[in-house]
Amino acid sequence: MNVVVIGGGYAGVMAANRLTRSDDVTVTLINPRSVFVERLRLHQLVRGNHEAVVDYRDVLADRVRLRTATVDRIDAPTRTLTLTDGATVGYDYLIYAVGSGSPRAPEHTHPIATLEDARRLRPLVDAASAVTVVGAGPTGLETAAELAEAGHTVTLVCGDVLNPYLHTNGRRSVAGQLARLGVSVVDGPGATVTAVTPATVRLADGRELPSPLTVWAAGFSVPDLATRSGLTTDDAGRLITDETLTSVDDPAIVAAGDAAAPSGRPYRMGCQSAVQLGPQAAETVLSRIAGTTPADAGVGFAGQCISLGRRAGIFQFARRDDRALPLYLGGRPGAKLKEFVVLHTVKQLADEARRPGARDMWTHDRNRARAVTTAAGVA
Numbered sequence: 001m002n003v004v005v006i007g008g009g010y011a012g013v014m015a016a017n018r019l020t021r022s023d024d025v026t027v028t029l030i031n032p033r034s035v036f037v038e039r040l041r042l043h044q045l046v047r048g049n050h051e052a053v054v055d056y057r058d059v060l061a062d063r064v065r066l067r068t069a070t071v072d073r074i075d076a077p078t079r080t081l082t083l084t085d086g087a088t089v090g091y092d093y094l095i096y097a098v099g100s101g102s103p104r105a106p107e108h109t110h111p112i113a114t115l116e117d118a119r120r121l122r123p124l125v126d127a128a129s130a131v132t133v134v135g136a137g138p139t140g141l142e143t144a145a146e147l148a149e150a151g152h153t154v155t156l157v158c159g160d161v162l163n164p165y166l167h168t169n170g171r172r173s174v175a176g177q178l179a180r181l182g183v184s185v186v187d188g189p190g191a192t193v194t195a196v197t198p199a200t201v202r203l204a205d206g207r208e209l210p211s212p213l214t215v216w217a218a219g220f221s222v223p224d225l226a227t228r229s230g231l232t233t234d235d236a237g238r239l240i241t242d243e244t245l246t247s248v249d250d251p252a253i254v255a256a257g258d259a260a261a262p263s264g265r266p267y268r269m270g271c272q273s274a275v276q277l278g279p280q281a282a283e284t285v286l287s288r289i290a291g292t293t294p295a296d297a298g299v300g301f302a303g304q305c306i307s308l309g310r311r312a313g314i315f316q317f318a319r320r321d322d323r324a325l326p327l328y329l330g331g332r333p334g335a336k337l338k339e340f341v342v343l344h345t346v347k348q349l350a351d352e353a354r355r356p357g358a359r360d361m362w363t364h365d366r367n368r369a370r371a372v373t374t375a376a377g378v379a
Contacts, residue, residue: 011257012097014278074229100258135217149309158187256281298364
């Protein structure tokens with residue numbers, strides 16, 4: 001049986017490795033790059049203290065065939081992929097794990113969501129003394145702190161709230177660390193960016209901030225491959241699936257990671273959900289091949305981990321359903337835990353390559369099933 005995985009990020013690699021549990025499956029991973037990108041380290045790449053890439057030989061099972069290419073279209077009726085170079089690839093089952101990338105960033109800004117973005121940004125940062133970072137989430141916080149620690153004058157434009165995900169306790173800790181690094185935080189009503197010029201950032205309240213270099217870290221977007229291929233997607237372009245991660249259009253297509261929207265209720269984007277959804281997508285495929293009923297997938301969150309330079313960080317603890325708790329771990333312990341998480345995530349990929357299915361250590365949000373059932377109007 002021929003299974004193709006589109007996308008070689010955290011979800012795609014986990015899915016491809018898990019598929020090798022079956023000796024009857026041939027696995028091909030199609031990815032635009034020949035190296036695995038550690039997206040958790042892209043802010044370090046911009047600073048210049050890490051390259052943020054890993055050789056696929058270190059994280060992929062030997063039986064997975066890596067094809068460096070970009071998929072242009074999925075033809076579900078014929079189970080064929082057309083690549084941008086004109087070649088075609090057939091499949092029996094397809095795992096859609098295309099991930100996410102740069103949003104449509106305004107003119108005169110520089111995104112940081114992909115390896116290519118970060119590499120283009122690095123020499124610009126090296127040449128700039130002052131940088132404005134736009135974005136209140138982990139990417140914005142990590143980039144601002146990393147650059148401030150390296151000696152840049154940094155302004156962080158957050159919109160209404162500094163990282164809305166954080167509990168008030170954790171937010172206070174992060175704000176304190178940013179202040180110690182000298183980051184000027186701009187938040188509150190009116191702190192939404194309305195325009196960017198080569199030298200300024202304009203805010204909704206009329207303020208105009210000097211900005212010789214503006215980094216755009218305000219969210220992610222997903223590729224439009226599924227939409228262009230005529231598959232059912234949500235408003236953001238994520239492939240809509242049932243709770244087994246199977247496309248609502250075709251039982252031969254299964255999705256995982258940032259570009260999946262199970263029951264139209266996608267999980268928070270990030271590697272935490274990706275490394276859980278990837279192997280579960282593979283299990284759905286293996287179940288269908290075996291003629292058994294796939295189990296519903298699920299994700300259990302532990303929180304959000306953010307580095308604030310190399311010497312501080314925060315781990316915001318959360319309930320399994322991803323609601324932040326008052327508890328957090330900050331400062332130097334937070335930095336050490338963040339580094340452990342980043343290292344462990346790559347190790348998790350490698351462990352799955354060596355022993356697929358040996359260590360499923362996540363726990364599911366038990367409230368999701370009730371929420372999905374209620375939303376569907378089922379008693």
